[in-house]
Amino acid sequence: MNPRRHFLQQGCTLASLALLTPLLSTSVHAQTGGRFIDIEAFPSQSIKPRKVRIWLPPDYDEKQSHATLYMHDGQNLFEPADSFAYGAWGVDKHIVALHRKGAIQNCIVIAIWNGQQDRSREYGPQAPIETLPPELQARIPRPGSAGKTSPQSDAYIRFLAEELVPYIDQHFPTKRDASHRFLMGSSMGGLISLYALANYPQTFGGAACLSIHWIIATNPELTTPPQHEILARVAQTYRDWLTQHLPTAGQHRIYFDHGDQGLDALYGSHQQAVDEIMRAKGYRSGMDWQTRYFPGTDHNEREWRARLAEPLTFLLK
Template identity: 45%
Template structure:
C-alpha cells in the first residue's frame, strides 16, 4: 500500500512543481496578445500565487469577453519560462481561432500551481469518502501532505479570483461564458470545479485527465472518482464537457479508465451528436503526457468549449 501512495504522488508532482509564486520570473513572451500578471494574488483559503491574464489582440475595455480559467498557469504560454521548457502555447492556438472568427472574444486566466501542494489542491476532495478508510488516511497523510485543499482551492477561484477578474476586466460573468481547463491532475480539478459550481462554470475540459490517480493500474482511486461522478456530475443542461488522452508515456495507462467515465457522462444525459452536442471524448494515438502533446491538439477543446452555441 505504501508503494501505491508513493506512486500516486510521483505521478502528479511533475507538472510545473519546481516553479513557485515567489520566483523572479519575467512575464511570458507571447506571439499573440499580451500578458498582465496579478502578482502573488492573496487568498484566505490557499497560499498566494501569481495569476497570468492573457488579453487577445485587439483587446478593448469597450468589448465583452468570455473567460477561460486554466490551471498550471506557469506552463501555458512561454516554454522559455517553464521548468521543462515546454508550454501549451495557448496564445497561439486561441489567437488563431479568434482571428478566424471561430470563437467569440475570450481572455484566459492562468492560475499558477502551488508547487509542493499542487496535488493537494488538484485532487478532488469529495473522492476521499469513497476510498477505504486505511488507504484514505495514508493518502491524505502522504500524497496530500496532511491537508486536502481542493475545496479551498475552488473557493479561492469562485469567491476571490473570479470576482476580481470580473471587476478588473470587461467579462461576461455568467456560467454560459465561464469555462475551466487543465491537464492530468488539472483535468480532475477542472471537472470537479464544474460539478461543485455548476452555476459558475458552463464548461470544463480535461486533457489527459488523471482518473487512474497513480502511476500504475489500480481500482481504488478510479472507483472513488466514478462513485463521486455518478452522484455529482453537473446536469447536461447549460454545460459542456471535454475529455481526452493519448496512448504513450503516462497516458498509456488511461485506456481502461476514461471509457467508464464516458459512460457515466452519457448516462447523465450528455450528448455527443447533433446540434445540442455537449460532450466530446477523444483518443490521440501516439500522443504522450506533456505540454507539447497538449499544445498540438489544444484547438480541439478550445473550439468545443468556447465556440458558438
C-alpha cells in the first residue's frame, strides 16, 4: 500500500474513532454485576456500522490490565431477548463463575453484532473462496442475500484488527500483547475467527471455533448427500489455505469442537483432516491446540452455551 495513502486512511480512522466517546452508554447487568458499554453504530471505513457491546467484569478496575475476548454474532452472547431461537450463550455468567474459581484470568468481552443479511459474506473466508471457479463461488452465499456473492471477510477482519482493537486498547485498560487477545465464534463465526487469527497473528493470540462450519457453503440444498462432493471441494480450499497460512505453532492457542447432530453431523471428517494439518504444523494437542467432540449435540446456541466453559478455559487459563 502507498505509505502516504495508508497514513491518510489511518488518520481518518483515528479521527472517526475519537468521535465515538460521546456515543457510549452504560448499563448494569443485574445478574452478574458486570457492566455493558454499548456503541450502537461503530463507524468503520471497512464495513457497515454496527453495534458493539463491551462487557466489563464485576470487579473491573481501571488500574488493572485485562485480557480481551472478541466475539462474533454479538446478538447471541448475553441477553436472550437479542438472541436466536435457542437463547443466549450467557458469556458473562460463564466468565464470572470461572474467574471466581480461579480457572481463568479476568477479561473484557467485545461483542460485535453480525451484519445480518451480509453475515455469510463477512464470515466466509475470502482468500480461499476466491480460488474457486465462479460457478462454485456463486453457490456459497446464503439464500436471501440479494444475489450478493462477493465475500467481504477481508474487510471485516480489517475492521477488527485495524479499527476496533486500537479503539478498545485506547479506551480500556487492556493487555496489549497478542498473547492476551483472543477471538471466539460458532459455525461461520468459527470460520472467521480462525481466518482473522491466520491473517493477523501479531494482533491475536488465539481463537476458539465452536461447531466450525468447515463446509463454508450455506445453501441448504448443498447439505444433501448428492451435493457432498461440492462441499468437499469447497472445504478443501480452506484447508489448503490453512496449510500455508496458519501461524507458527507454540505462539497461539486454537480450539475446535463439534457435535454429530444437525449441521454438526457434516463436520467430523473435515475436522479430522484439519487435525492432521495441525499435527503437521507442529501444534500439540492439549497444549496450544485442542479438538473436542461432543456426541449427541446439535448445531445451536443451547449446545454452545452448555460447553462454553471448555473454550473459555482453554483460551484464558
